Amino acid sequence: MSRIGYLPVILPEGVSVDVSDANLVNVKGPLGELSVKVGSDIKVEVKDNTLELSRPSDSKRLKSLHGLYRALINNMVVGVSEGYKKQLELVGVGYRAEANGQLLELSLGYSHDIILELPKEVAVEAKTERRSNPVITLTSIDKQLIGHVAAKIRSLRPPEPYKGKGIKFVGEQLRRKAGKSASV
Numbered sequence: 001m002s003r004i005g006y007l008p009v010i011l012p013e014g015v016s017v018d019v020s021d022a023n024l025v026n027v028k029g030p031l032g033e034l035s036v037k038v039g040s041d042i043k044v045e046v047k048d049n050t051l052e053l054s055r056p057s058d059s060k061r062l063k064s065l066h067g068l069y070r071a072l073i074n075n076m077v078v079g080v081s082e083g084y085k086k087q088l089e090l091v092g093v094g095y096r097a098e099a100n101g102q103l104l105e106l107s108l109g110y111s112h113d114i115i116l117e118l119p120k121e122v123a124v125e126a127k128t129e130r131r132s133n134p135v136i137t138l139t140s141i142d143k144q145l146i147g148h149v150a151a152k153i154r155s156l157r158p159p160e161p162y163k164g165k166g167i168k169f170v171g172e173q174l175r176r177k178a179g180k181s182a183s184v
Helices: 060-081 143-155
Strands: 016-019 024-029 032-037 043-047 050-054 084-091 096-100 103-107 114-117 123-127 135-140 166-169
Touching (some): 016 043, 084 143
Antiparallel strands (some): 084 135, 084 166, 123 135
């Protein structure tokens, strides 16, 4: 049984947390500010440089919400203090990526280029070095948003199992298939 909800969230230097009466938790740090509305049953307390969550009973619903809100607040604290970074690699002949501000232009072997407008909270950088695959780097303070954007970009051309062509996360291990074997 998980005990995630009982773990205190340690606040690093420069991060402040404000809890309003309506259970709205605001986290401010050097990289920005995030907020989340916590359920009315969960109690949030700030003590010294830690944040603790408690629940009134051990019902199954409250146990799951207890761990959920603790994880969300911890992700916000890490986001405003360190930030999150995701890297995607384009594997395939002629695949390329170009970033212009919040616009990401992808050439993925279709008859047309794909242009994505990214949210202003996500910074994008596309880098192509000679003799290597293009790499798209996403940075943000919001873990949920950056994961959603990265998954959306990957879904435009997921890696196929035979040659491994497509968009994959850097360091992702793909399951490869053997393909047809020639008969003698």
